[in-house]
Amino acid sequence: MSEKKAQLSIDGKDSPIELPVYSGSTGPDVIDVRGLVAQGVFTYDPGFVSTAACESDITYIDGGAGVLLHRGYPIEQLAEKSNFLETCYLLLHGELPSKQEADKFENTIRYHTMVDEAIHQFFRGFPRDAHPMAMLCAVVGGLSAFYHDDLDIDNADHRLLAAHRVIAKMPTLAAMCFKHGMGQPFMYPQNKMGFAENFLHMMFGTPCEEPNVSPILAKAMDTLFLLHADHEQNASTSTVRLAGSTGTNPYACIASGIAALWGPAHGGANEAVLDMLNEIGDESRIEEYIGRAKDKNDPFRLMGFGHRVYKNYDPRATVIRGICDEVLDELGAENDPLLRMAKKLEKIALEDEYFIERKLFPNVDFYSGIILKAIGIPTEMFTVIFATGRTPGWIAHWHEMLSNPYKIGRPRQLYKGHTKRDYPG
Numbered sequence: 001m002s003e004k005k006a007q008l009s010i011d012g013k014d015s016p017i018e019l020p021v022y023s024g025s026t027g028p029d030v031i032d033v034r035g036l037v038a039q040g041v042f043t044y045d046p047g048f049v050s051t052a053a054c055e056s057d058i059t060y061i062d063g064g065a066g067v068l069l070h071r072g073y074p075i076e077q078l079a080e081k082s083n084f085l086e087t088c089y090l091l092l093h094g095e096l097p098s099k100q101e102a103d104k105f106e107n108t109i110r111y112h113t114m115v116d117e118a119i120h121q122f123f124r125g126f127p128r129d130a131h132p133m134a135m136l137c138a139v140v141g142g143l144s145a146f147y148h149d150d151l152d153i154d155n156a157d158h159r160l161l162a163a164h165r166v167i168a169k170m171p172t173l174a175a176m177c178f179k180h181g182m183g184q185p186f187m188y189p190q191n192k193m194g195f196a197e198n199f200l201h202m203m204f205g206t207p208c209e210e211p212n213v214s215p216i217l218a219k220a221m222d223t224l225f226l227l228h229a230d231h232e233q234n235a236s237t238s239t240v241r242l243a244g245s246t247g248t249n250p251y252a253c254i255a256s257g258i259a260a261l262w263g264p265a266h267g268g269a270n271e272a273v274l275d276m277l278n279e280i281g282d283e284s285r286i287e288e289y290i291g292r293a294k295d296k297n298d299p300f301r302l303m304g305f306g307h308r309v310y311k312n313y314d315p316r317a318t319v320i321r322g323i324c325d326e327v328l329d330e331l332g333a334e335n336d337p338l339l340r341m342a343k344k345l346e347k348i349a350l351e352d353e354y355f356i357e358r359k360l361f362p363n364v365d366f367y368s369g370i371i372l373k374a375i376g377i378p379t380e381m382f383t384v385i386f387a388t389g390r391t392p393g394w395i396a397h398w399h400e401m402l403s404n405p406y407k408i409g410r411p412r413q414l415y416k417g418h419t420k421r422d423y424p425g
Contacts (some may be wrong), residue, residue: 006031010041013286026060042412052233053409054241058091058396059232068314071095071232079319085109085195088392091230092160092399106195112168113189113198116146119173123180130179132384133262139173140166141255153402162250163395170388171195177203178381196222199388204376216330217375220323224368227316228386230393231309234397236260236267240394241401242409249400258387258392267383270369273304274379276339283341286348294354304366305349308357316364324367333374334361342370 004021019040020032030052033043041075045051060069068075071090078087089097089105097105122142124340127128144151147165152158161170172189179186190211197218201211227253239260243253261267280289292300307314333339345360349355372382 004029005208008036010039027062042414044414048238053238054233054401054406055404056233056397056400057248058400059230059393061232061309061311063307064087064308065313066315067232068315070214075227076319077227079223079316082226083195084222084229084389087226087229091392091396092163108164109168109195110191112165113172113191115169115172115176117249118146118165119176120186123176123186125399126180128181128183129326130181132174132181132381133258133387135177135180136173136384136387137255137258137262140258141252142169143169144249144251147251153244153247153249156403159250159402163392163399166250166254166395167392171199172202172393174381174384174388175199178377181380191323194218194222196225200375216326219341220327220371220374222369223319223323224385224387227320227364227368228389229398230390234266235263237391237394237397239266240398242253244398245406245409247408250395252397254391254394257390261387261390262383267386269303269363270372270376271379271382273342273366273369274373274382276303277341277345280341280345282337283344284347286341290345290348290352293373302349302360304347304369305355305362307363310363312361313359313361314363317362320364320367324371327374328370331374336374339370339374342366 004023006019006021007016008019009016017036019035021029022032023029036042043051058071060072061067070078070087071094073082073090078090082090085106086097086102088109089102112248119139119142122139123135126138129363147162150158150161174188185207187205187207189198190201193201193211193213197213197215200213200218200221205211205213233241236257240253240257240343244250262270278284289300289302292298293302327333328339348365349360349362355361369379369382372385373379377385
């Protein structure tokens with residue numbers, strides 16, 4: 001029970017409304033405003049920027065200090081010492097797995113990577129030039145048609161089975177989105193391969209050749225997935241929770257998250273970085289565009305710098321910056337004009353007082369776009385990669401919500417339309 005109280009006085013009334021104040025294990029206190037409905041008033045918070053809509057034990061962000069913790073573990077330590085599947089287990093179960101638990105979990109995911117052959121036919125119904133996110137959203141939602149016998153969301157075993165399935169099948173489906181657009185045969189997952197290695201094999205392998213995935217690129221992709229695994233109550237995660245609060249199945253919930261992520265304001269940031277570099281066009285024009293970014297009257301903005309949540313350096317960017325150099329070195333891509341331009345832009349921004357004072361540091365999207373471009377992944381696939389990495393976070397939040405008492409989401413509004421009026425005549 002809360003011991004702290006806040007008081008709200010409305011229009012100078014003598015009896016203020018008392019509201020409980022709760023403290024989490026870390027972070028700001030929250031004021032419980034649920035009692036205001038009985039007083040005939042709602043709170044008004046467009047964008048939910050000041051509203052805690054749930055309790056969660058999964059991820060904590062301190063944007064001012066540049067901190068990102070998964071179940072208490074700093075993202076930098078997980079990126080250095082862990083891997084994507086171990087982080088998936090951590091998000092789902094709350095603790096790092098033992099060696100035996102890790103092996104069992106990895107084996108479970110490995111043997112859920114293949115999809116029903118009918119899904120191959122599903123893809124053939126899409127136009128060749130369909131956007132990969134359109135296909136991914138539809139096919140993930142369609143998984144519920146294949147697994148309807150164990151979709152009891154009140155059954156914890158069913159929820160974990162759904163979590164294993166969706167984490168395992170996302171890279172397979174993501175690669176199928178790419179292959180469909182290329183007109184190439186779908187590649188079956190290989191049970192002898194690791195998660196990220198398997199994904200790259202399904203993306204770029206063909207039946208004509210033996211599998212050959214660079215360990216450096218596989219490690220880089222694994223780390224990219226890990227860095228995107230969860231990011232607290234962002235738009236897509238909140239969408240998954242809101243959809244889940246209706247009692248719908250997990251595949252529909254994840255499809256709703258994919259739809260939310262598809263929006264350019266959320267999942268399209270790394271694609272916007274490449275678009276920006278293409279607009280700049282040449283290293284000789286970087287200073288010109290830096291000047292435009294500083295001009296408040298110019299609509300041009302540097303994409304991939306700064307972050308809505310992090311008012312300091314994005315902790316994920318610290319990790320991914322080193323990986324970026326390793327990937328470019330492995331691929332011999334240092335002389336790619338676009339990538340060379342990106343590195344020069346990064347150097348200038350990190351040294352320019354204008355950006356330093358405003359804490360407009362390169363973020364994870366800046367570097368991930370460069371890495372994906374270097375690997376050979378087209379920009380329209382970037383958000384699909386993001387969705388593949390974010391899936392364990394989405395499913396962990398869905399599972400957490402259903403494991404505790406919850407209510408269907410029902411935001412209120414400030415109505416500004418007509419009051420009651422009679423139909424004429």
